[in-house]
Amino acid sequence: MVEKKPVVKPAKRKSSIGVWGWLCLIVFGSLICLAAVVVTFRMWDLMDQLAYYRRAEMQQKAEDRNRIAQKQAELEQIRIAAEQARQAKIADAVAFVNGEPITMTEIREMVADMPQLAELPFEKIYPNLIDMQINNRVVMQGAHAAGVADRPAIKKALRMAEEQIVGQTYLDELLADKVTEEEIQALYDEEVKNFRREEEIHARHILVKTEKEAKDLLVQLKAGADFAELADKKSLDENTSGGDLGYFTKGMMIPEFGDIVFDMKKGQLSNPIKTPFGWHVVLIEDKRLANPPSLEETRDDIKKAIMETKLPAILATERTKMNVEIVKPTLE
Numbered sequence: 001m002v003e004k005k006p007v008v009k010p011a012k013r014k015s016s017i018g019v020w021g022w023l024c025l026i027v028f029g030s031l032i033c034l035a036a037v038v039v040t041f042r043m044w045d046l047m048d049q050l051a052y053y054r055r056a057e058m059q060q061k062a063e064d065r066n067r068i069a070q071k072q073a074e075l076e077q078i079r080i081a082a083e084q085a086r087q088a089k090i091a092d093a094v095a096f097v098n099g100e101p102i103t104m105t106e107i108r109e110m111v112a113d114m115p116q117l118a119e120l121p122f123e124k125i126y127p128n129l130i131d132m133q134i135n136n137r138v139v140m141q142g143a144h145a146a147g148v149a150d151r152p153a154i155k156k157a158l159r160m161a162e163e164q165i166v167g168q169t170y171l172d173e174l175l176a177d178k179v180t181e182e183e184i185q186a187l188y189d190e191e192v193k194n195f196r197r198e199e200e201i202h203a204r205h206i207l208v209k210t211e212k213e214a215k216d217l218l219v220q221l222k223a224g225a226d227f228a229e230l231a232d233k234k235s236l237d238e239n240t241s242g243g244d245l246g247y248f249t250k251g252m253m254i255p256e257f258g259d260i261v262f263d264m265k266k267g268q269l270s271n272p273i274k275t276p277f278g279w280h281v282v283l284i285e286d287k288r289l290a291n292p293p294s295l296e297e298t299r300d301d302i303k304k305a306i307m308e309t310k311l312p313a314i315l316a317t318e319r320t321k322m323n324v325e326i327v328k329p330t331l332e
Helices: 018-091 104-112 122-145 152-176 181-193 211-222 227-234 255-261 295-320
Strands: 093-097 100-103 199-208 244-249 273-275 278-289
Touching: 018 093, 018 100, 093 104, 093 122, 100 104, 100 122, 104 122, 152 295, 181 295, 199 211, 199 227, 211 227, 211 278, 255 273, 255 278
Parallel strands: none
Antiparallel strands: 093 100, 199 244, 199 278, 273 278
């Protein structure tokens, strides 16, 4: 018989990881899962930020487009307004200089700015006014073409003029409410009290070139011709209507004229009078003692006089508002 050998079963191998090993694996796996979660959330956060920035960029671009469109619309409105103003000036034009219009509005503004012109018939002085504006425009365009405005001396003069005008306007505004009606009335009453009543006359004249023409006019006037009608037809003085000079005092006329007419009587017709302007025939309409001007006529002048008396105090007050430092009080 064959002897049976006992079967020896291999012994079970014990795990080399152990409890701590498994614990480490679990912890490591958990960390990996946590990291995956953190990475996932971070990716979502980055995607949200990217989307936010994209939305912000799109919004900024939309706002930029809106601003550009708004600016373009404003520029178009300015262009349309400028074109309308240009067309209005062309429609109002009475003359052109190199295509630049001179308007009726400018002519009337010139008259408004010169009170001595406002008293004259507009239709009579109109041709002279156009001539004046044309000459002004021709000179200005020539000056700009020659670069006169770019010269240092001109720029300095313009700067000084601007400072003077702006400063004076500011002072006038400061002083305007410092003058009361009581002060104006009081100074006016004082001026009236001291007013010296001079003789003044109201006269008409006809101005011609030669003594012969003046003598011919006298013949016609003595024969019954209307003085005003004859003056409108024959007089070289285009600044009067019917030859009317209005009221004036002796000192307002040149001696050659004033010395003679102030010796005449109301209603008297003069012999030909020679002056540097030509030969005059004069009719005395009225003689009287001059009355003082009304308060309204002199209000502005009176107000300016009062303002000048208050100027030092105003300047002293203004200086206290500034940091004024004189570093060289004398030249010694």
